[in-house]
Amino acid sequence: MAQPANLKKLARERMERTGESYTTARKNILTDKPEGPKAVRAAAARNYAKEARDAKAAEKTGKKPKPAPAPAPATSPEEELPEYPAPTEVVQYDAGLWHRVFTQAGVTNPATGEPMSEALLAGLAGGIGFMVFTFEYEEVTTATIVTRAHPEPYTQNLLTRSGAKVNERTTGSAQRAAEYLDHALDAGRAVVVRVAVGALPWIESSEVDEAETIDLAIVGEHEDDLLVDDGSGSLMPISPSDLAAARAKRKKEKHWQAWIPSRRSPKLETLTANVLEAITETNGRLLGTAELKGIPVHFANRFGIAGMHTWAERLRDTSTKKGWTQIFADPQRLSAGLAQLHGFMTDTRFGGFGGLRGLYADFLDECAELPGLEPLAEHAADYAQLSADWIDLSEMIDPDVDPEARSELFGRMADQMERIAQAEERAATALAGTLATLNPAG
Numbered sequence: 001m002a003q004p005a006n007l008k009k010l011a012r013e014r015m016e017r018t019g020e021s022y023t024t025a026r027k028n029i030l031t032d033k034p035e036g037p038k039a040v041r042a043a044a045a046r047n048y049a050k051e052a053r054d055a056k057a058a059e060k061t062g063k064k065p066k067p068a069p070a071p072a073p074a075t076s077p078e079e080e081l082p083e084y085p086a087p088t089e090v091v092q093y094d095a096g097l098w099h100r101v102f103t104q105a106g107v108t109n110p111a112t113g114e115p116m117s118e119a120l121l122a123g124l125a126g127g128i129g130f131m132v133f134t135f136e137y138e139e140v141t142t143a144t145i146v147t148r149a150h151p152e153p154y155t156q157n158l159l160t161r162s163g164a165k166v167n168e169r170t171t172g173s174a175q176r177a178a179e180y181l182d183h184a185l186d187a188g189r190a191v192v193v194r195v196a197v198g199a200l201p202w203i204e205s206s207e208v209d210e211a212e213t214i215d216l217a218i219v220g221e222h223e224d225d226l227l228v229d230d231g232s233g234s235l236m237p238i239s240p241s242d243l244a245a246a247r248a249k250r251k252k253e254k255h256w257q258a259w260i261p262s263r264r265s266p267k268l269e270t271l272t273a274n275v276l277e278a279i280t281e282t283n284g285r286l287l288g289t290a291e292l293k294g295i296p297v298h299f300a301n302r303f304g305i306a307g308m309h310t311w312a313e314r315l316r317d318t319s320t321k322k323g324w325t326q327i328f329a330d331p332q333r334l335s336a337g338l339a340q341l342h343g344f345m346t347d348t349r350f351g352g353f354g355g356l357r358g359l360y361a362d363f364l365d366e367c368a369e370l371p372g373l374e375p376l377a378e379h380a381a382d383y384a385q386l387s388a389d390w391i392d393l394s395e396m397i398d399p400d401v402d403p404e405a406r407s408e409l410f411g412r413m414a415d416q417m418e419r420i421a422q423a424e425e426r427a428a429t430a431l432a433g434t435l436a437t438l439n440p441a442g
Contacts, residue, residue, distance in 0.1 A: 082106055084190055084219045087231055091359045092148065093348040094155055094215060095122035097231060098162075101190045101217055106263035107164045110271060111369045116162065123363030124274060125149060125158035127282045128356050128383075130424075131303050132311045134327055134337070141333040143341040147355040147390070149282055150303070151295055155215065159258065161274035163266020170254035174244050177255030181218065184259040190219045190229070191259040196249030200230075201242050213250055214349075218243075231348070272370045279367070279376075280435055286428045305428070308421035315414035324410050331403045339399040346394060354387030355394075361387065375434050382427035389420045 010029055018035050084104040090096035095118045103115040126149025133144045148154065159166045169180045184191040197212045198205035217229040225237035238246075247255050266274075284290025286304045295303065301310045317323025328334040345351045352359065361383035368377035393416045401409050 084217075084229070087229070087233055090118065090231060090348055091352050092118065092122045092356060093231055095119075095125060095158065095359075096348070097192065097215060097217055097229070098155075098158055100229065101192060101260060102162070102164065104190050104219075105164075105260035107162075107260060108265045109366075110265055110268040111371075116164075117362075117366060119359050119362035120366050121158050121162065122148075122356070122359050123282075123367070124161040124278050125154045126152045126278060126285075127360045127363060129282065129285055129304065130307050132307055133302060134324075136327065141327055141330075141337050143337040143344075145341055145344045146350045147345065147352065148350055149285070150350075151292060152281070152285070157278070161278055163270045163274060164260055165262050165264045166258055167261050168256070168258045170256050172251075172254055174248050174255065177247060177257070178240065178244060180255075180257060184257070184261075185218065185220070187259075187261060189259050189261065190217045191257055192217050193243070193247055194250075194253045194256045195243070195246035199242075199246035199249045201238060202236060211250070213253060268371065272373060275367050275370060275373065276435070276438060279364075279431070283428050283432050283435065286424060287432065305421050305425050308417055308424065312414040312417040312421065315410040315417065318407050325407045328406060329403075334401070334403055334406055335399045338397055338401065342394065342397040342399060345390075345397070353391070355390030357383045357390055358387035373438060375438065376431075379427065379431045379434065382423070382430065386420065386423055386427060389416070389423060392416060393420065 014029060014035065082104055085100050087096055087100065098121050099116065099118040102121070107116060108114060109116050109120060128147060129149040131146040131150045135142045167184070171177050171180065181191055181193065192215050194213050194215050196210070197203055197214050198208045198210055218226050219229050219235065220227045222237055225239055226243055227235040228238050230236055247253070281290060285292065288300070288304050288306050292300055292303055301307060314322060315324050318325040320326065328337050345355070346353070361380040364376045364380040364383065368374050393413065396409070396413050396416060398409065
């Protein structure tokens with residue numbers, strides 16, 4: 001759905017020629033609706049009357065009237081933006097979303113000249129990590145596992161480290177937010193907005209936490225609706241009012257939106273430095289050598305490789321109230337908790353296929369194409385193997401397990417988690433050694 005890069009200018013010029021409102025002119029340009037002769041004649045009459053008034057005013061003041069502006073040149077093919085790509089084989093939702101937005105904006109990897117890949121953007125965002133928590137409520141016990149980078153600001157890191165020019169806007173005003181969105185769409189670029197998941201018309205609100213948010217790309221318009229890329233593979237229509245309600249639901253987000261206003265791509269040296277920063281931070285979080293900002297010290301053992309060992313201990317614990325055998329003694333809590341756990345590990349938001357380790361292996365391979373970072377390719381195989389190990393763990397999780405056999409299941413999961421933790425430590429330690437030679441100041 002290519003759109004002219006100067007859509008706003010074209011719409012203003014059509015308004016002058018036809019007398020149409022801005023919204024009507026913009027929509028008619030996007031749908032290739034020809035200018036009607038009646039509207040053109042009416043606009044010409046208005047222009048003639050305006051010229052007569054200007055001439056009369058000039059006689060009184062002695063000033064010459066301003067000449068009419070020259071017609072704008074036709075849009076060149078170079079000003080057309082690339083097509084917005086459909087999602088294909090997405091492993092991590094947010095990195096995949098921004099890969100499509102960057103591709104449509106024409107931003108490329110300076111080392112290859114190709115669009116910035118999902119793997120590269122995921123790695124810049126922080127790549128991989130680990131966190132596990134359980135919470136016991138009156139009727140349910142939740143089990144949360146995160147295998148992407150956490151608690152770092154994933155999307156913010158992605159945008160900052162990409163090196164691309166990014167326009168971000170926040171406002172407490174719904175009207176101003178709509179104006180920002182219109183302005184960005186006028187440039188023919190996809191716009192990413194943050195919404196409350198449960199407020200979307202196609203989502204059953206009772207099935208999601210009211211605090212849960214998601215980023216969506218607004219890629220254009222169809223009749224009176226906006227077209228939304230929600231990662232499903234199809235563009236979802238949503239009315240401007242429904243979108244406004246979903247954006248306003250979480251007031252702390254302040255109608256956040258971001259878009260890429262130009263094709264400007266990162267410089268090679270900038271991207272190289274940002275890659276090193278991202279890998280160093282991720283490695284430090286996993287090994288426990290870097291501070292977990294905003295996380296109380298007594299929760300630190302739930303994160304990184306230390307968190308993997310902690311979880312294995314809780315899985316094996318059959319006697320204390322902190323052990324999973326006791327936490328999930330109730331059959332309904334057991335089934336719901338394991339279903340939620342499996343969902344986190346296979347979902348593309350906070351987990352992903354193979355714990356996102358395969359995607360991280362791809363990231364390291366791509367980084368090796370940057371000047372001076374060739375040794376990173378040697379570590380890709382470690383994370384490719386870890387991907388297989390994480391897949392084995394996810395396949396063990398069985399929400400339909402016999403409650404009497406839960407301790408046995410948890411024991412097998414603990415053994416696999418320990419194997420993964422040991423392999424993660426070996427991989428991260430080896431990578432840290434290489435980083436020390438590439439980035440001595442780190």
